[in-house]
Amino acid sequence: xxxxxxxxxxLFSTRSPGWCALLAFLLPMSFSAMYAMESGDFLSLxxxxxxxxYRFGMVMVMVMAALAVIxxxxxxxxxxxxxxxxxxxxxxxxxxxxxxxxxxxxxxxTAFGSWAVAHLLRPEVNLTLNTPAEWRSxxxxxxxxxxxxxxxxxxxxxxxxxxxxxxxxxxxxxxxESLIALVPVVGPAVxxxxxxxxxxxxxxxxxxxxxxxSAPYGPxxxxxxxxxIALALLGAAMVVVERRDA
Amino acid sequence: MIEAIGLTKRYGRTVAVDDLSFTVKPGRVxxxxxxxGAGKSTTMRMALGLDHPDTGRVLVDGRRxxxxxxxxxxxxxxxxxxxxxxxxxxxxxxxxxARSNGIPAGRADEVLELVGLASVARHRAxxxxxxxxxxxxxxAALLGDPPVLLFDEPANGLDPEGIHWIRTFMKQLxxxxxxxxxxxxxxxxxxxxxxxxxxxxxGKLIVQTSTPDFVERAxxxxxxxxxxxxxxxRAALAHRGAAxxxxxxxxxxxxxxxxxxxxxxxxxxxxxxxxxxxxxGSLEEAFMQLTGEAVEYHGHPxxxxxx
Numbered sequence: 001x002x003x004x005x006x007x008x009x010x011l012f013s014t015r016s017p018g019w020c021a022l023l024a025f026l027l028p029m030s031f032s033a034m035y036a037m038e039s040g041d042f043l044s045l046x047x048x049x050x051x052x053x054y055r056f057g058m059v060m061v062m063v064m065a066a067l068a069v070i071x072x073x074x075x076x077x078x079x080x081x082x083x084x085x086x087x088x089x090x091x092x093x094x095x096x097x098x099x100x101x102x103x104x105x106x107x108x109x110t111a112f113g114s115w116a117v118a119h120l121l122r123p124e125v126n127l128t129l130n131t132p133a134e135w136r137s138x139x140x141x142x143x144x145x146x147x148x149x150x151x152x153x154x155x156x157x158x159x160x161x162x163x164x165x166x167x168x169x170x171x172x173x174x175x176x177e178s179l180i181a182l183v184p185v186v187g188p189a190v191x192x193x194x195x196x197x198x199x200x201x202x203x204x205x206x207x208x209x210x211x212x213x214s215a216p217y218g219p220x221x222x223x224x225x226x227x228x229i230a231l232a233l234l235g236a237a238m239v240v241v242e243r244r245d246a
Numbered sequence: 247m248i249e250a251i252g253l254t255k256r257y258g259r260t261v262a263v264d265d266l267s268f269t270v271k272p273g274r275v276x277x278x279x280x281x282x283g284a285g286k287s288t289t290m291r292m293a294l295g296l297d298h299p300d301t302g303r304v305l306v307d308g309r310r311x312x313x314x315x316x317x318x319x320x321x322x323x324x325x326x327x328x329x330x331x332x333x334x335x336x337x338x339x340x341x342x343x344a345r346s347n348g349i350p351a352g353r354a355d356e357v358l359e360l361v362g363l364a365s366v367a368r369h370r371a372x373x374x375x376x377x378x379x380x381x382x383x384x385x386a387a388l389l390g391d392p393p394v395l396l397f398d399e400p401a402n403g404l405d406p407e408g409i410h411w412i413r414t415f416m417k418q419l420x421x422x423x424x425x426x427x428x429x430x431x432x433x434x435x436x437x438x439x440x441x442x443x444x445x446x447x448x449g450k451l452i453v454q455t456s457t458p459d460f461v462e463r464a465x466x467x468x469x470x471x472x473x474x475x476x477x478x479x480r481a482a483l484a485h486r487g488a489a490x491x492x493x494x495x496x497x498x499x500x501x502x503x504x505x506x507x508x509x510x511x512x513x514x515x516x517x518x519x520x521x522x523x524x525x526x527g528s529l530e531e532a533f534m535q536l537t538g539e540a541v542e543y544h545g546h547p548x549x550x551x552x553x
Contacts, residue, residue, distance in 0.1 A: 006346045013338035014331055076329035079296055080386070083323060084346040086295050086312040245297040 003085060003094035010077075011068060011098055020064030021102065024145075025110045027060060028053035032114035036121040045125045047134040048207040050118040054141050057110050058148050059173060061103045065149035066156035066165045068099050073160040082246045089238040096153045096234060100146045107145030111138045133206040136219060143223060144199045147230045148173075151195070154233035157241055172196075195229040198222040247272055247425055248293060248394060252302035255288055255449075262288045264449035265302070270427045270442075272393070275420045277440030277457070278429035281537050285449035286429040287325065290398050294323055306394055318347040322387030323396040327379035327403075332372025336363055336382050339371055340389060349390055357385040376403030384412070394425040401435055413439045433533040437461055447537040468501040469508055472521035482511050497521065 011017050031053025039045035069092075072078040085091050115138050119127045129135050152169060159165040173196055181191040191197055192215045201215050201222035217225060248270040255263040263285040270276045280286050291297040293304040295311035303310060306321050314320050330339050340354035358367045361381040366374070371382060380400060387395055397416070401409045416439060420426050427444075430436050436443060436457070443460050445452040453460065473479050476498060480490050488502040500508055505524045512519050 002346060002348065006342050009338065009342040009345060010331075010334075013335070013342070014333045016333075071331060075331050076326055077331055079291075079325070080329050080343065081346075082296060083294050084318050084343050086314070086317060243298075245291070 003090055004098060006085070007091075007095045007098040010095075011102070014071070016067060016071075017064050017102070020060050020067070021106050024057040024060035024064070024106050025113065027056040028110050028114050029117055031056065033117045033121060036118035039122065039125070045118060045122055045127070046207075047115065047127055047129060048137045048204055048209075050115045050127065051111060051137055051141060051203070053114065054107075054111065054144070054203070055174070057106070057141075058145055059170060061106055061145045062148050062152035062169050062173070063166055065099045065103060065152035066169060067162065068095060069153055069156040070160060070162050070165055074162065079246050088241045088246075092153070092157060092234075092238055092241055096150055099153055100149050103149035104142040104146040107142035108139065110145075111141035131206075133219075137203050137207055140203050140223075144203060144226070147199065147223075147226050148196075150230040151233055154230070154237040157237035158233075192216060193225075195226050198225045198229075202226065247307055248396075248427060249305045250289065250293070250302070251305070253289060253292060253299050253304060254301045255285070255292060255297060255299050262449055263292070263299070266446065266449060266451055267302075268444045268451055268454050270425055270444070272425040273420060273423050274441035275416050275426045275428060275439055276442045276444060277436035278427055278444050278446070279433060279436050279440075279533075280429075280431065280446040280452075282431050284431075284446050284537070286431075286446065287398055288449075289446075290323070290325055290396050290427075290429065293396060294321065294325070316347040316390070318343065318349065318390035318392065320390070320392050321394045321396065322390060322392040323398075324380070324383035324387045324400055325396070325398045327376070327383040330371040330379070330382065333370055335368050336371055336374070336385075337367040339382070340386060343386055343389055347390055353389060353391075357388045360388065361385045377405060377408045380404055380408070380412075384415075393423070395419060395427070397426070397428045399429055399431070401430065401432075409435075445536065452536060467504075468499050468525055469503075469505045470497055470521060470523045470525055471500055471508060471519060472497045473512070473517055473519050475517050478515060479512060479517050482515050482517075483508065486511060499525075 028051070032050045035043070035049055035052060036045055039049070072081060081091055082088055115127065129138060155169060156165045159168065177194045177196050180194060181187045181197075198215075198217070199222065200209055201217070202219045205215070205219040205222065215222065250266055250268050253263050253266040254261070266285070266289060278286050278289070288297060292299045293306065293311065306314065311317060311321065336358060337354055340357065341351055344351055344354050355364065355367065358364045361384050363378065363381050363385060366378070371379070374382060380403060384397075384400065387397070400412050404412060416426055416428060420441070428436070428439065440457050442454070442456050444454045445460070470493065471479065476496070480498065483490050483500060483503065486503055486507065488500050490498050490500050493499050505522050509519070509522060
């Protein structure tokens, strides 16, 4: 509990996490608002459509999570931290938990906010959450933000450089996975095993995405796989942090 | 009490610390002395469990650092004053540290008061001058009221008033019975602060001894003598086992005997003396001589560079 309190103090005694969280909330919200205003005959407003901007928020949350550890390396406070708390894995775990909880909260507020803003702008469209799939596509955003932030903490710990880590994460999440899918022969074979693809199966399966059901796992399997990848990365980060000179 | 036992650390092919053993006792200030790149900071990082030694170990009060519970209550350290988040206030910095070792939050304000930073406690650490950052670092080291303290070049970037303050402060901490290890690359600085010296060069221990001893040995005195009968005095002194050489202006520099003996020898032989003045070698020279072969980064004299 002490370590969690320490990481909470650290996270909230600087300003950048707040800005990242605010952006993570505002970007998908505005996307949903724009979508709702532009929707009509050609663009139909549906529950999953209100969540289309979630990836921009997810990227901001990942930036926040990676920065939470990279700034410690950049300013040398990681050494102060390990000096005060020599159990490095525990420090990293506490940081991950605090960042992940914040990310999950931001995710839920963002998801339901995006849904609500579309509902307010277009009260005539029926956006009630009826099916489990619809519930999952909105409430699941928090879970995806949470796991994504764990991945970001692990990548940040391994890379230790702001530019490097953020470039890797942005390019990978927004670009690389879609490009890999386009590679002939190999692409279709591995695409289901890319972690963020799995997270989309969790959110959007049965709502237009992966409609063919070609992924060898269901939505909950997708979440499990996504979580597994995140935990493996976190484990690797812990091993490295214990071995590496601080 | 700090014990380094057979400590070795390599970075690739460079050996930063080479089979280093020494002991730091409580109740006195121990100076950790060596040229830049001698391995002082690396040794301190290993003492704090930050770097892993390749072989050997450092024990603090008989235990490895990483075995300590609430380590800040046992060991306080200032390794680098810039290790703070520039956007975090001095107070917030100390509060997370305090919280991590179960130290009451009020202690943060106490130590800020102690180092004279109480009025800027809520200012961002990034706005601090080097001197203020050093004080914040010292405040952090004192947070857990630890019996063992490590300071790496604490006088760096301080003004003369700050240097005087830190010197007095460390001596006072030692009188309270604490173990104090202070590193420096300046012997003159250490000669005024430390009671004991651990001198290293290129990662190896050169000597561990008391400061007065070290100064006495390092700066062997010589006596400058002027006489119109130089040849006869030379012979007489050589008979007494003194080493005599000629100074630039023809005066004699005598080592190995004190000025009283020289006077007596001169009187016994009926020689006239114009000058008889004992001289002390400079501390810096002696230190350079001692560590000269163990300097990591050699500069060249300006003439050589321009030639």
